Amino acid sequence: MVYTDIPLTDNILDTVAAEWGHRGAGERLHGGEESAAYRIGEVVVRIGSLGxxxxxxxxxxxxAATAARSVPEAIAPLPRADGSTVTVVAGHPITVWPLARGQWVDSEDPIQSAEAARLLARLHRALATYRPPPRPVRSFLEIGLDGTPSAHLPDPDLDRWLAEFTRTTRHQPLHGDYYAGNLLCHNGHVTTVLDWDEALIGPPELELASAALEFTDEVRGDLTRARTFVAAYHAESGTAGELDDLTISQLMRHRLRREAAYFDIAVARGVEHDEDDHEYHRRRLAAFHHFRP
Structure with missing residues (x-):
């Protein structure tokens, strides 16, 4: 996995001390494809990508803050004196968050998978009535959701299906990147949901299917575990409607196609992926075809 290399500079440390009142040396935390996170005492400083x-x-x-008001696993960013949560240092957006301890969720663990599904349901309920203004920039998952043809993994049938699905479904705020790497667990139980940088307004069914993809057997195109994840979500009264196999498959394939586009864009930017990254990319491409209805 390629993680970004963004240093915690003295200017950033000085800004965090002045704006948030937290001082100390920084410890780089694991993860971060586009942003880097450093622990300073009991807070985490996130440094976003340049520009x-x-x-x-x-x-x-x-x-994130709206979800955190009623879902304890969601943590809210810490505000500055003026109430805002973002400042910019040398072109990098800086945010500060409470420290959450734990390790990444194991997507193979049935207990953690069920807990992740139930947590997603509670997040969707918490955000169902929230009406933010339009997102300033389209998110990762929004592109192509309206049926606009994609140059990556072209599929006119998928485009037409997405256009009709999106036109006829209810939309609400979503986390946008709900997978094991953005969930923490402690003592075998899911405790925290992180990284809201891809939050969007969209059909909750989209996020449910995307999340189910991360807790299923993508290689064999088997929907058994995906159905189990969806059932646990609905048992917790999530806001997404019932999903048949066609809907699960097509929404998963939209996610997989967007990942393929992201991979190619990263390559074009000069990102050098290791063999594990390439193997993961090949597996996800295969899944796109395996899940074809």
Whole structure:
């Protein structure tokens, strides 16, 4: 896995001390494809990618803060004196969050999978009535959701299906990148949901299917575990409607196609992936074809 290399500079440390009142040396935390996270005492400083619109991150942070009001596993960004949650240092957006301890969720563990599904249901319920302004920039998952043809893994049938599905479904705020790497567990139980940078307004069914993909057997195209994840979500009264196998498969394939586009864009930017990254990419491409209805 390629993680970004963004240093915690003295200017950033000085800004965090001045704006949030936290001082100390930084310890790099594991993970981060586009942003880097450093622990300073009992908070985490996240440094976003160069040039990313701070208004976009502020928008995402309001979604996180709204969820955190009623879902204890969701943590809210810490505000500055003026109430905002983002500042910019040398072109990098800076945010500060409470420290959450734990390790990444094991997507193969049935207990953690069920807990992740139930947590997603509670997040969707918490956000169902929230009406933020339009997102300043389209998110990763939004592109192509309206049926606009994609140059990556072209599939006119999928495009037409997405256009009709999106037109006829209810939309609400979503986490946007709900998978094991953005969930923490402690003593075998899911405790925290992180990283709201891809939050969006969309059909909750989209996020449910995307999340189910991360807890299923993608290689064999077997929907058994995906159905189990969806059933646990509905048992917790999530806001997404019932999903048949066609809907699960097509929404998963939309996610997989967007991942393929992201991979190619990263390559074009000069990102050098290791063999594990390439193997993961090949597996996800195969899944796109395996799940074809």
């Amino acid at each position: 990313r619109d701070p208004a976009e991150i502020e928008w995402c942070n309001t979604v």
